[in-house]
Amino acid sequence: MTASLPSPEERLRAAGQRVTAQRVLLLRLLDESKEHLDAEGLYERARREMPDINLSTVYRNLAVLKEAGLVEQRYFAREHGREYFEPSTSAEHYHFTCLSCGRVVEFETPLIARVRAELQARHGVRVRHACICFEGICADCAARGQTVPPSKEIIPHDPPSHV
Amino acid sequence: MTASLPSPEERLRAAGQRVTAQRVLLLRLLDESKEHLDAEGLYERARREMPDINLSTVYRNLAVLKEAGLVEQRYFAREHGREYFEPSTSAEHYHFTCLSCGRVVEFETPLIARVRAELQARHGVRVRHACICFEGICADCAARGQTVPPSKEIIPHDPPSHV
DNA sequence: AGCTTTTTGCAAATGATTTGCAAAAAGCTA
DNA sequence: TAGCTTTTTGCAAATCATTTGCAAAAAGCT
Structure with a gap:
């Protein structure tokens, strides 16, 4: 299911974005969960592997990745005011x-x-x-x-x- | 265009809600503008006629009116995080x-x-x-x-x- | 008019998201 | 690979829309 998609690093490079450990991690987590995560949820998962990562970094990178077309924002009526994301590949x-x-x-x-x-x-x-x-x-x-x-x-x- | 719809008072009573000057005003403003207004926008308009009305009253009443089916919440992609309303009659x-x-x-x-x-x-x-x-x-x-x-x-x- | 319940205005709280800033990392280039 | 420039990070504080606690005021009975 995740077999044929380019690695986070490749996708970042292809999109002309800097490759940072944080971005790679976030993209991977998004890929893996294949589900709707919000910034807080991503942050929780991310800090399990990178304990010092900061919530604002997650927000900033979601904005960057979204701009670059690497992730997509999803909407749930109930969750208005909360932003959910999925990898663009879904x-x-x-x-x-x-x-x-x-x-x-x-x-x-x-x-x-x-x-x-x-x-x-x-x-x-x-x-x-x-x-x-x-x-x-x-x-x-x-x-x-x-x-x-x-x-x-x-x-x-x-x-x-x-x- | 607004000829045949019941007055704010009538609609409030029909919905089993108390008739307060604030609610009547808000409903009327929503009717008149026939457009998408958010709480802040409604508040601005409202205070022109009722200078002491409070923003939290607007919020509270929008919630009440929405619950009662007298107004509907509308969504604009660009405006996520901001809640817009229109009268239910539109x-x-x-x-x-x-x-x-x-x-x-x-x-x-x-x-x-x-x-x-x-x-x-x-x-x-x-x-x-x-x-x-x-x-x-x-x-x-x-x-x-x-x-x-x-x-x-x-x-x-x-x-x-x-x- | 009197009594009970709901609503109001105000101020302070909340919760998600954003921003300023100095230090750290990334991406050159030589 | 060291040096230099630009971008990104972590942290703390700020922002913005919306919500809530509370005492006073208004609404809806009787």
């Missing part, structure tokens, strides 16, 4: 977040690409980036009667896959 | 934000509703809310050669309609 998909338990459901659909195409065609704009996310009640929570917009407290009934 | 539409000039293009499409329907059908979830937004370069900026992800500085070439 497949195009979208997210649904359960308001009750926090579970994240990933799904694919060609329709968003069509929306983008139509938007570009009809308005002459060039779409560079999209934020698409849904939230509501997942099947399990619905089954156990969770139908109303519940308290802000999220009680995971099952560990969300990205934790 | 038609379903989506936003494209120009990274270069800040212009907001509104557009409609039935495809998002289909995505939602498919998501619900295929995963058994109940979608309560969606965040759909696009960003990139608008036609005008493209015409004047703005094609790269420019600096954070946004130079409006034309006052965006919502200011």
Whole structure:
């Protein structure tokens, strides 16, 4: 799964960015987890291998990597105000977040690409980036009667896959 | 355009919320501007008529009104970390934000509703809310050669309609 | 009018993200 | 590989939007 992608060093060089131990580490962690991590999450993982790494370094590098197209920012409705990232290599998909338990459901659909195409065609704009996310009640929570917009407290009934 | 919708007072009562001068004012301002306002923007407008209104009151009431379904939160990719609101009465539409000039293009499409329907059908979830937004370069900026992800500085070439 | 509950204004807290700065590391170049 | 220039790092303090605690004021009964 991670077999054919260039190493963090190569990707950094290819993008014309300096290769620092911190960047290499962050890229690798992002690759490995193949999941949505925010700066704090990345920081936690990173300091396990590089105890002196600083949170602001993580933020700064996420900005650099994003600018360079090496990572992509993902959005979750529930998590507005918190920025999540995935390696740019992951497949195009979208997210649904359960308001009750926090579970994240990933799904694919060609329709968003069509929306983008139509938007570009009809308005002459060039779409560079999209934020698409849904939230509501997942099947399990619905089954156990969770139908109303519940308290802000999220009680995971099952560990969300990205934790 | 605003002819047939119930007054702020009526809407508040119908939603089982207390009718306070502040809430009535905020709802009215939201109706009048028919545009995307954030808490700060609403606050600015509100204090012109009610100089002692407090920013935290605006925040608290936006939360209440949102919970009651009287206003809806809108999302702009560029504005992540800032919460925008529109009256719930406005038609379903989506936003494209120009990274270069800040212009907001509104557009409609039935495809998002289909995505939602498919998501619900295929995963058994109940979608309560969606965040759909696009960003990139608008036609005008493209015409004047703005094609790269420019600096954070946004130079409006034309006052965006919502200011 | 009197009583109870909700809301308000104010100030201070929060939480994520950013910034200034001097020291350290990266990427040349000779 | 040493020397030099530019970028990056760690740290602490700052910022910015949003939230919260609290006592006084207003709303909604009766």
